[in-house]
């Protein structure tokens with residue numbers, strides 16, 4: 001899996017751009033300097049680096065070494081420090097009550113069994129009061145074909161997220177179709193689903 005991503009990332013271009021995800025930026029009012037943050041499957045670091053620029057202590061976890069090298073370069077350009085860990089999230093030790101924020105932006109590489117494992121990891125590794133900031137695609141994205149996996153089972157629906165994060169306080173939820181311009185990787189009209197939720 002990492003080698004497929006390594007191949008996609010093996011270009012000078014930043015596949016998903018160097019600017020942070022717009023949903024993440026829209027939730028900046030929830031972020032405070034000093035918060036500990038896990039940037040999940042953080043790719044070339046556009047989100048982890050932006051979170052570090054907001055003063056958060058970021059752990060950027062990603063399977064692709066090629067992407068992570070580009071993330072390190074972006075962090076150096078923006079003069080911020082992050083902790084980087086190259087890891088397969090299927091094997092990763094999530095820990096417990098560890099992070100104030102988990103950024104889960106477009107982590108839909110995971111089919112249902114791995115997704116369940118990862119969502120359980122997110123719930124566990126957040127501290128009480130910690131925030132989940134998640135954006136993904138709904139099944140309608142398969143018609144747009146402007147980014148994301150081609151497997152319907154990897155997509156998110158409201159019932160799926162309600163079941164996974166039922167015991168959290170939902171602060172913001174939306175399903176919306178938008179033009180997305182995130183490098184060449186996410187480009188064009190997209191069927192998005194957003195969740196900001198707090199662990200109780």
Ligand SMILES: C[S@@+](CC[C@H](N)C(=O)[O-])C[C@H]1O[C@@H](n2cnc3c(N)ncnc32)[C@H](O)[C@@H]1O
Nearest residue numbers: 005016041042043062063064088089105106109
């Ligand atoms: C669609 S990209 C999103 C990257 C980043 N979150 C962003 O929004 O720019 C999905 C990322 O998941 C990573 N990935 C795929 N399988 C993984 C796994 N098993 N463990 C960790 N990362 C993985 C890929 O290398 C890729 O960087």
